[in-house]
Each structure stands twice: as structure tokens, then as C-alpha cells.
Amino acid sequence: MVAGMNQLRTTILATTAATVLVCLPYSAARGQNGTPQKIDIANLPAETIGQVIIPIPQEVFASLDKLGSRNWRGQIKDHKIELNSDRSRTALLFGLVIADGFIAVQAENRNGVVNIGRDVQRLAVALGVRNEVDGHALAIVDGAGDADWKSVRRELDRARQTVIDTMKKLQDDELADLVSIGGWLGGTRALSALLAEDYSAEGAELLHQPDLVNQIAQRYEALPAATKPGPVYSGVKNTLRSLSPLMRIEAGGDISKESVETILKLTADLTQKIYGS
């Protein structure tokens, strides 16, 4: 016990020393330069940045994996993509396919990732961004061949960001938003499916995304009506609104297994509608 405490103390001292050494070249310590110890989030200044960066599925998957191994193989869905002239749907599909790519990487499924790389290529052609995305799609396929999962994850994010940047450059901001929303939807579906299969309150805490889901819903609702023709799009709006109260933890509470199952049903149904529409 004493030896353990000594070891712990030694570790803490070593860590502290290392931290001090790392920080020595830098001038700022906490509290210097008038850094406030607390900010009033109820009265954030007007300088709050409106730009929302939606986490990629890998961010939440990385955290989930630290709780133990999961059945990622069971989350690989063999979606056959039938393209049509609806570019909004193509943008949503692009986001969903990127999310499926992250799932296939988690499962270390080479064939699955290769297929994702090919889907990325097809969707990029349909969105008119083939030249920009081709290199990333090829790198995804090559990375899968080499089982270089770090590289595949990086290229999935790059493919996603390249499409978003290109869409914005082409004044297609609404399609860029739909790519992000599709990616978030795919990641949330997979997360809730894994948690429904093997529930823990600790894992379900990852679904606590109270403002993110509202921000996504607001962005979606602000898109021009012409971008959202047909019943699938009213389904997106309704799903996002229904998810909002489910993805919020009140003080000291948990996201229950029932909530996880409802989140799974809502996201899986919407995903299916987008693929099948």
C-alpha cells in the first residue's frame, strides 16, 4: 500500500515536472494576461462565432472504444446506392457514406472500406466535385488495401471537408450543410445501435449533445425550401426536432436505454428513407 502510494507520488511528481518542462518555453500560465477563470455562458458576448463544426463520427467512436470493444462489424450495412437527380439527397448520402466509412474502419473491414472509397467517387461525380475528391477516394481504397486505418480516417475527413469547401466555393452552401448533417446522422445511428446492443449509462453519455442537435436543426430549417423537396426532407426536420429532448441530460441524470432505443429508431428510419428515396 505504502509502496503503491510512493509510486503514485513519484508518478505525479514526474508528470508535474514533465509538464513544467514542456511549458517552460511558453510565457502564459493560467490567469496571466487577464485570462478569466470563468465566463458567463448565459450572457455570451456578441462575438460568439456562428460557424458550427460538427464532430466527425470518429470523435465519438474513439471515446466509445475506450470503454471496451464493440461489435463494429455488426454495424456495417450493405447499402446499394441508387442515384437520382436530387442533389440534396446526394449530399446527404455523401455524409452518410463517410460515416459508414468510419464504421468500416472501426471494424477494420478492408472490403467494406474499399466499397466506401468507390461510393465516395460515385457520389463526388454526381455532385460535380470529382476532380477535387478523386485523390482522397483513391487514398481511401489504397489505405484499406494496406490496412493503414490511420490514413483512411484522415482521408475520410479530408474527402468530407473537400466536398464541403468546394460546395461553398460553388455557392452551394446548402449542399455543404447537408453533407455535414448526413455525416452526423450516420454517426449517431451507429452510436445508438451499439449502445442499444450493449447499454451502459457511461456510453450513453456520449449522446449528450444538447446544443449540437439544436444547431443542426436550426441550420437545416434555415435552408431554402427548394433544397428540401418531398417527404424525406420533412422527415429530416421532424427527426432532428424529436432527437433534441432525447439527447439532453438533466442534472445528475442519464440517457436511458429507452431513449437510446428511440434515438436508434429515429436515426435508422431516417437513414433508410434517405438511402431508399
Added chain:
Amino acid sequence: MDPEQTAINADSVTGGEVLASNRGARSRRAIICCALIGAMTLGAGWVMAFVSDAKSAAIEAAIPQLDLADNPYLLRESWWHEPFRKKGDVKIIKHQLFKRNDYWFWAGLSEPDAKVSIHIYDGAGELADAEDWQKDHVAGARIAPASSGNYYIRVELLENPGGEEVEWAVIYAFR
């Protein structure tokens, strides 16, 4: 070419130096950064169209801390940016973080003579940096979130001797 090895080599070439004291140095830094990113992605056939000076500065500050050889952070492609107009300007970014991950955020400015700081606050508004540093026109802050949810990244223009508008950029990585 292994992009991670490329990053390490490029960093050793620059000696991890993140400072530039004049516009020439700033341009060199931007060129090095563009070349670095270009080299990192050349195998993918991707050509970098544009990298802002502020983002270049942030990336250059990030590279030595990405732990590329051991347990690398994944640097996100997305970034925030806007102009600062005057000394003392503060920008707040609201962002979702996940428990058990470890995050680094880096801020960079387009003006090497200016000075920036970056800090992270939790959902209650309490300062939550696990560590932080500041060096002239670049700064970094790390957080290991205690819970999943909203966090607030506060970026401040501490000094701006030139007095002109300065672009800032914030990038982040996780593992």
C-alpha cells in the same frame, strides 16, 4: 512517402520554430506549411488551393504536439476563422466535445508581431484547460473533458502593434 514521417522531418527542418519576426519570414512559413501539407497529401493527388497565414501558423504550432510517432492526434480538417479588429477583441466558439477523448486546440494569427491566447471553458463557464501555452502569434490549449457536451473556446487578441485588422484561425485535434 509516409505523411507522418514527412511531418516529423519538416518539423525538424524548421526546428519546431513557430515564430517569424517579419513578413518575409511569414511568407516562408506559409510556403513551408503549404509544402508540408502538399507533401502530406501528394500521394492522394490533392493540391492545396489556399492556406491562410493564420491557419498556417496554427498548423505549424500544432505539428510538434500531434505526437505523430507514438499515439497521434487526428487533426481535423475543419477550422474556425474570422478577423480581429483591435487589441482586446475576444471571440467565443461553442463546440461539442466527448468525454474520454483528449483534445488540443491551437490559435494562430496572420500577423507575426501580434499576440493571441486560447483557453477552453466547460459547460458551466469554468476554465477547463488541462494545459495551455502562449507564444506571440500562436497559442494552444489542451482539454480532457470531464463530461460530454458543450465547451467554449475563448480566443483573445492580446497585442496588435500594427493596429490593422488581423485574421485569426483555430484548429483542433483529438485522440
